[in-house]
Amino acid sequence: MLQTVKKNRIFLSPPHMSGMEMKYIQEAFESNWIAPLGPNVDAFENEIASILGVNGAVAVSSGTAAIHLALILLGVKKGDAVFCSSLTFVATANPILYQGAEPVFIDSEPDTWNMSPRALENAFKEAVSLGKLPKAVIIVNLYGQSAKMDELVSICKKFNVPVIEDAAESLGSQYKGKMSGTFGDFGIFSFNGNKIISTSGGGMLVSNHTEALSKARFLATQARDAAPYYQHSEVGFNYRMSNILAGIGRAQITVLTERITARRRIFDLYQQELSQLPITFMPELKNTFSNRWLTAFTINKEKTTITINDLLAVLEAENIEARHIWKPLHIQPLFKEYKYYSHDENSSFSGELFETGICLPSGSNMTISDQMRVIDCIKQVFSKLARG
Numbered sequence: 035m036l037q038t039v040k041k042n043r044i045f046l047s048p049p050h051m052s053g054m055e056m057k058y059i060q061e062a063f064e065s066n067w068i069a070p071l072g073p074n075v076d077a078f079e080n081e082i083a084s085i086l087g088v089n090g091a092v093a094v095s096s097g098t099a100a101i102h103l104a105l106i107l108l109g110v111k112k113g114d115a116v117f118c119s120s121l122t123f124v125a126t127a128n129p130i131l132y133q134g135a136e137p138v139f140i141d142s143e144p145d146t147w148n149m150s151p152r153a154l155e156n157a158f159k160e161a162v163s164l165g166k167l168p169k170a171v172i173i174v175n176l177y178g179q180s181a182k183m184d185e186l187v188s189i190c191k192k193f194n195v196p197v198i199e200d201a202a203e204s205l206g207s208q209y210k211g212k213m214s215g216t217f218g219d220f221g222i223f224s225f226n227g228n229k230i231i232s233t234s235g236g237g238m239l240v241s242n243h244t245e246a247l248s249k250a251r252f253l254a255t256q257a258r259d260a261a262p263y264y265q266h267s268e269v270g271f272n273y274r275m276s277n278i279l280a281g282i283g284r285a286q287i288t289v290l291t292e293r294i295t296a297r298r299r300i301f302d303l304y305q306q307e308l309s310q311l312p313i314t315f316m317p318e319l320k321n322t323f324s325n326r327w328l329t330a331f332t333i334n335k336e337k338t339t340i341t342i343n344d345l346l347a348v349l350e351a352e353n354i355e356a357r358h359i360w361k362p363l364h365i366q367p368l369f370k371e372y373k374y375y376s377h378d379e380n381s382s383f384s385g386e387l388f389e390t391g392i393c394l395p396s397g398s399n400m401t402i403s404d405q406m407r408v409i410d411c412i413k414q415v416f417s418k419l420a421r422g
């Protein structure tokens with residue numbers, strides 16, 4: 035019987051090790067620092083803080099944990115409101131629920147696909163009229179593209195509300211020459227397996243408020259009081275990063291620039307090869323530099339009847355992993371009862387991006403021939419369905 039050989043799977047964003055990771059892991063083993071603390075953790079924190087130009091960083095078990103700690107440090111409690119980008123992964127908003135607070139979702143705008151300053155301003159106006167300002171605003175930098183930080187931060191400043199910058203996807207990106215993740219009172223990063231650099235799982239909380247970071251370290255290690263025995267006066271968490279995983283992070287950080295170059299090259303090739311199709315690539319705002327963590331585009335509905343599901347089905351049949359753009363949180367069943375402010379009165383921009391958008395394989399270790407497989411597959415879908 036004739037057997038078809040399945041082509042190798044092309045993943046969306048697989049881990050890409052540098053080859054130096056084992057050296058740091060080995061050191062951890064040799065010194066028996068097999069703990070959620072240790073020299074690799076300290077060094078990784080210092081290295082991240084120095085790359086970003088911030089006063090300090092706290093290595094934690096995930097980006098989600100970092101967001102949770104930031105909310106606690108800002109005093110977010112039960113019944114408080116927290117404004118949050120709608121077009122993001124659920125992990126951005128879950129910690130708001132951990133605190134018993136209420137997320138209020140803010141739409142995206144076309145120039146960055148990130149939080150709309152106009153929608154944010156509207157949300158603030160209504161909050162003022164209701165006499166209930168949010169305790170914090172979480173601004174996400176989607177797929178590596180910085181949000182309009184100047185406008186957004188100045189609105190938050192006007193109302194004296196602190197900002198948490200969710201830079202989980204944008205390590206190494208810049209906005210007007212300043213590093214992504216350094217615009218708010220707190221910034222958070224993720225080193226999950228699919229991120230631009232990875233520790234397999236992990237995160238980082240960064241800030242210029244060194245006292246708050248000390249408190250974060252305290253909270254992340256079960257909030258142990260300074261006493262000669264185990265004494266606890268407040269709720270703590272087991273959120274620190276292990277010394278072994280921080281070792282992986284130290285090796286990964288040395289290749290961050292290369293990883294960004296590779297992802298940007300991948301974006302450029304997609305754009306060059308697919309520019310004739312009725313699609314629009316995710317923009318890069320003027321004076322910003324995106325790490326292009328994931329290449330994403332939308333299908334122009336006015337010009338074709340091909341849908342994202344058509345594309346995803348053909349790519350999957352070719353053993354290629356691609357994904358819808360995030361389903362906005364304001365239309366997630368989990369968050370259906372919460373408020374949402376849109377960029378335009380009668381439409382939802384994040385909703386449109388979800389309906390028409392796709393993320394393509396963007397791993398920095400993808401070969402050109404694998405990328406050409408993805409490109410050829412997309413071209414075929416458009417030519418076949420356009421004819422058929």
Ligand SMILES: Cc1ncc(COP(=O)(O)O)c(C=O)c1O
Nearest residue numbers: 096097098123125126202224226
């Ligand atoms: C935008 C965004 N925020 C938060 C997170 C949470 O990070 P982690 O998976 O490390 O908890 C992720 C990624 O996973 C993310 O993409």
